[in-house]
Amino acid sequence: MKIEIKNLKKRFNDNFVLKDISLTIEKNKSTIILGQSGCGKSVLIKTIYQLFSFDDGLIFYDGKAKVDIDKFSMLFQYGALFDSLKISENIAFTDFINNKTNFNKKVISLMNDVGLDKSIFNKYPSEISGGMKKRVAFARALYKNPKVIFLDEPTTGLDPINSDKINELILKVITKRKITAVTITHDIKSAIKTGDHYYFIDKGIIQDKGDCKKILKTKNKAFKSFISGADFKQ
Numbered sequence: 517m518k519i520e521i522k523n524l525k526k527r528f529n530d531n532f533v534l535k536d537i538s539l540t541i542e543k544n545k546s547t548i549i550l551g552q553s554g555c556g557k558s559v560l561i562k563t564i565y566q567l568f569s570f571d572d573g574l575i576f577y578d579g580k581a582k583v584d585i586d587k588f589s590m591l592f593q594y595g596a597l598f599d600s601l602k603i604s605e606n607i608a609f610t611d612f613i614n615n616k617t618n619f620n621k622k623v624i625s626l627m628n629d630v631g632l633d634k635s636i637f638n639k640y641p642s643e644i645s646g647g648m649k650k651r652v653a654f655a656r657a658l659y660k661n662p663k664v665i666f667l668d669e670p671t672t673g674l675d676p677i678n679s680d681k682i683n684e685l686i687l688k689v690i691t692k693r694k695i696t697a698v699t700i701t702h703d704i705k706s707a708i709k710t711g712d713h714y715y716f717i718d719k720g721i722i723q724d725k726g727d728c729k730k731i732l733k734t735k736n737k738a739f740k741s742f743i744s745g746a747d748f749k750q
């Protein structure tokens with residue numbers, strides 16, 4: 517799905533978070549959103565997902581203002597798993613809470629897709645590692661076959677090796693399943709590796725945008741300073 521955002525404005529009382537955001541999310545591509553903590557990245561994707569209303573501007577989903585948000589899925593920034601539910605129940609959460617029981621086959625196939633061994637099917641989140649938890653959260657986001665997936669800092673809290681593995685996995689799955697992906701990250705290396713287009717937000721507007729493979733060639737001062745602050749090492 518192609519999503520076009522024109523002059524989007526969003527505030528919370530007198531906190532003008534998104535001042536004037538225009539961007540395009542291309543169909544079946546990987547779009548990366550970058551910016552300092554608190555600049556409004558999570559608010560932006562939640563607004564696109566229609567979890568928040570907005571004050572001004574336009575959002576078109578495949579050219580239309582209306583969209584069936586069932587086509588969307590989100591891996592939330594602090595989207596922890598439900599500790600009291602088994603891994604399988606976490607992945608099939610939407611069916612599980614609706615008392616549906618025939619999800620085992622689908623869960624096993626998804627676990628296979630995200631590189632999780634079936635032996636953890638009946639385990640609880642406290643019994644698996646941080647990297648495995650991210651895979652479970654990703655499998656849960658894929659469960660409803662989304663057309664668009666929003667990933668809010670999918671590698672936060674992981675060491676560089678596990679971050680690389682998760683990034684590779686995300687890229688492989690979204691390419692294979694032809695999913696439009698919007699990823700928020702602080703990680704420049706991830707952005708270069710996994711992204712097609714990037715947008716850098718600062719002070720409520722898009723300060724820089726372009727091809728992820730050319731991030732390090734940016735001439736934008738604010739973005740350059742963000743990159744050096746990110747302590748990026750190639």
Ligand SMILES: Nc1ncnc2c1ncn2[C@@H]1O[C@H](COP(=O)(O)OP(=O)(O)OP(=O)(O)O)[C@@H](O)[C@H]1O
Binds near residue numbers: 528531555558559560
């Ligand atoms: N539900 C809310 N009600 C009021 N203010 C909010 C709400 N959600 C976010 N904000 C405010 O919007 C601003 C942007 O927050 P947001 O979570 O989008 O930042 P972010 O760019 O995702 O930061 P981080 O990188 O730390 O996750 C902050 O000032 C925050 O306090």
Ligand SMILES: [Mg+2]
Binds near residue numbers: 557558559593668
């Ligand atoms: Mg955030």
